[in-house]
Amino acid sequence: MKTGTLDLDRIDQSILAELQADAGLQNQTLAERVNLSPSACLKRVQRLRRAGVIREEVAILDAARVGFPVLVISRVSLRSTTREAIQAFERKVHALPQVLQCHCVAGDTDFVLVICARSLPEYQAFAQEQLGDALELENYSSDVVLSTTKFTTQLPLDRA
Known part of the structure; x- marks a missing residue:
């Protein structure tokens, strides 16, 4: 490979x-x-x-057991998709510890975020402050994860 x-x-x-x-x-x-x-x-x-193949070695925590039972997947569309607008949004997201993952995607939205929170009211406040009032966003939509049937960080190297 x-x-x-x-x-x-x-x-x-x-x-x-x-x-x-x-x-x-x-x-x-x-x-x-x-x-x-x-x-x-x-x-x-x-x-x-x-070579950067091994980027980091981490402990994967059970989010609910350490006080973050709420997981939300948000889709974000920017008002502008210029390089500067995308980079500004990425910088903002990197500074938000609640955002666990940020993916720039092709399709109906520009980014998909995975966000953790201690409660739904905490997520709601985060969304209003960081997403709802953000001038650079055209719109966003969110789905609350009810349960996770599969989660892994292991790549299927034996199938490569």
Whole structure:
């Protein structure tokens, strides 16, 4: 599999699959799982980090258990889609910790946002202050997530 200018062989894919499942694996354990020496495994992981294939290693929290049971998907249309308008909106969104994801999309809207909140009234206040009163927005619509049947951050490397 080729990613940018980096060729990923089966061993790289195995390393990445293991780290996607558990980013906290010790190098020794990882090396055993992918049948490499610890030094060879470490060199590969470092190369994957330097190349930007491994962007970050994080703990994925249960949002509801830490006080954010409300998840909202919002579609946003900008009044103007000039480069400057898009960049200004992106800067604004990056500064909002409630916005977990922001995707620039093709279709009926310009952006799709995934937003977390502690309650529906908190989301409503956020939406009114950050979306409803924003001069740069043409309109927005939101859907409250009732339940999540699948959530993963693991890419299907074995199918690549």
